[in-house]
Amino acid sequence: MQAAAPTSAPPPPLSGRTLAIATVSLSLATFMNVLDTTIANVSIPAISGDVGVSPSQGTWVITSFAVANAISMPLTGWLTQRFGQVRLFVGSVLLFVLASLLCGLSGSLEMLIAFRVLQGLVAGPMIPLSQALLLQSFPRAKAGVALAAWSMTTLIAPVLGPILGGWISDNMSWPWIFYINVPAGLLAGLVTWRIFRHRESPTRKLPIDVVGLGLLVLWVGALQVMLEKGKELDWFASAQIVALGVTAVVGFCFFLIWELGEKHPIVDLSLFKRRNFSTGVVAIALGYGMFFGSVVLMPLWLQQYLGYTATWAGLVTAPIGIFAMILSPVVGKTLHKTDPRLYASAAFILFAVVNFMRSEFTLGVGPWQLVLPQLIQGAAVAAFFIPLTSLTLSGLSPDRIPAASGLSNFLRMVAAAVGTSVSTTTWENRASMHHAQLAEHVNAYEPAARSYLDSLMSLGMSQDAALAQIERQLNAQAYMLSANEYFWLSGLLLLGLGALIWLAKPQRQPAGGGGAPAMDAGH
Structure with missing residues (x-):
């Protein structure tokens, strides 16, 4: 404790x-x-x-x-x-x-x-x-x-x-x-x-929790390397990834046991006894993980299968910052007189709408169709971070805010790493399945496939070049279908998170002084 x-x-x-x-x-x-x-x-x-x-x-x-x-x-x-x-x-x-x-x-x-x-x-x-x-x-x-x-x-x-x-x-x-x-x-x-x-905060000399620190380094290091290198090494088909996964799980279990019984733990896990902290952290981590997964996936899809350059992919996705910058001050100024759960629920609904819009994308999607969801997502982001962070830190004394903020941001970053790995791996695996299914219909006995091959060859392509062109189109179609599925599933999960946030119980306090947001933490 x-x-x-x-x-x-x-x-x-x-x-x-x-x-x-x-x-x-x-x-x-x-x-x-x-x-x-x-x-x-x-x-x-x-x-x-x-x-x-x-x-x-x-x-x-x-x-x-x-x-x-x-x-x-x-x-x-x-x-x-x-x-x-x-x-x-x-x-x-x-x-x-x-x-x-x-x-x-x-x-x-x-x-x-x-x-x-x-x-x-x-x-x-x-x-x-x-x-x-x-x-x-x-x-x-x-x-x-x-x-x-x-x-x-x-x-x-x-x-x-x-x-x-x-x-x-x-x-x-x-x-x-x-x-x-x-x-x-x-x-x-x-x-x-x-x-x-x-304006320095009070300090005190604390013994160093050497065992807790060592276990933290062990399991976090193993988890991060596994997430960074998993796709490159074909995940659990690799003995190295299996070893890293086992190390992360075992190290995490021992870390929890040790920290919960340690008098001066290196990480204050007692924060999770507070209902608002636990609910807020889970909502931020899971929501940010899915958000970040789409942030990584969109530029990859645009560059690899829609022919966008890196610069244009960046410009098409950049409008997310427009409404985020405009609305963040508005949310911040009105937060003290609004239930943060309302803002957070609106954010999750908007995130879900954005993903449902993306699930309808085709290979012929235009720039405006790509930009519109990014603009809406910017509004969702403004209503996401500020209320949930306020709820997570509510009721904490100033001396506990650094520990709470550090733990919250740590879990958010781990969720981003997990979200990146899950989104890219799922995207590629489902694309392989769709490619195999589509390829079944491209053969000499399919009139449509035969006709398209003949039309390509009539343009002067050799048979090999025409088949290579068909293969590229199959690949692009497979990855598009896979992206559609990923965005649809993400939308459903985000709607569920919008309901989860109502487990928190914010209570108003009179304004005054500096420190944590003016809400009492639920227990």
Whole structure:
């Protein structure tokens, strides 16, 4: 059980220009962190070629960061009690800047992976603490506005990451995807320290839960590597993936047993006793996992089977940010007088509608038909993150918010990794089945197939070229049908999550002071 931390009255909210500058500074650090999770993805070919390795080896640049980041994020609560919110946040930002600089200077894959591990480790506390410091800075009645400012940066960065990474790789050189963090991080770190250095949270010396930390590293590391490499190694047909899966499950079981009986656990699992926290975390994790799966799937489908370039695929999917940016402040300002479950339910319904719309796509889908669901999804995103985050953190004392935020964001990131793996694997497996079924009707005894083959050959194609053209069309059709099925099933599951959120029981509190959103946590 987590021992009680020393408590003191939270510092008064900030106001005026100081509040505006603090919000921009914390948001800039969050933006830089989230951007780094996606900016390297499109640069892997350039990095691999420069350091002399294959693209499959180069993907460890992404995997190493993801594993290290996932391990350190749930440690935020323990680290905050030991070092203080402000010192930990500023130290993480400055170390992130140093790690980014070292990543850009790396001359080999081994060096780059080592510095990406460092970058991921120090990045872990940044997102939860930026959330906690923002909530501390705003009056309690305006907690929704704080969450709106925070959520907008986490929404825009993943969309801009691949576009910016591709532009930098094409027009400059890949080290600049890391160098751009240096000025942004230095500015964010120095401004944050100047504003918050006298608003430090209480600290206490805690014994290090070495066993809990070791088990956390073991099961999270095994799970992340399994999810990153599963598709490449054909999942459980690979002995390596089986070993990683067993290690993750066994390590997780021992981790739970140990942490629940430890006096000073490295992760505060007692948070799950709170109904609002448990309900909110489950809804955020599952909802975000399905959302992120579609975010990954759409550009792949557009580029591989509809002939879109990477730039155009990015432009077609980018409109998700339009309504997200417009509506997030509106949701934030009205959240204190609206039941967050209503907003969250609306978000899940809109997510479901978007997926049902996509399930009707054909190979002849036009740009506007692609853009419209993205616009609607932006509105859903605005009504998703802010209310659910508010509900998850409701009723918590300021000293517990870093631990709760770290654990919530950790589960959200794990869900995103699972969602990515499930969506791409399901898409490919169902496409293989549809391809086999479609291919049964393409033979010399099918009049339609014979007629189409003859028409292609009459255009001057050889028989082999005509058959290759038919094969490409079969493949495109199979992947389209598979995508339709995935989106339809996702829509049904998202409707179910909209009902789940009503298990939470928010209760109003009088406004006043800074800290957690103004709702009492249900038990």
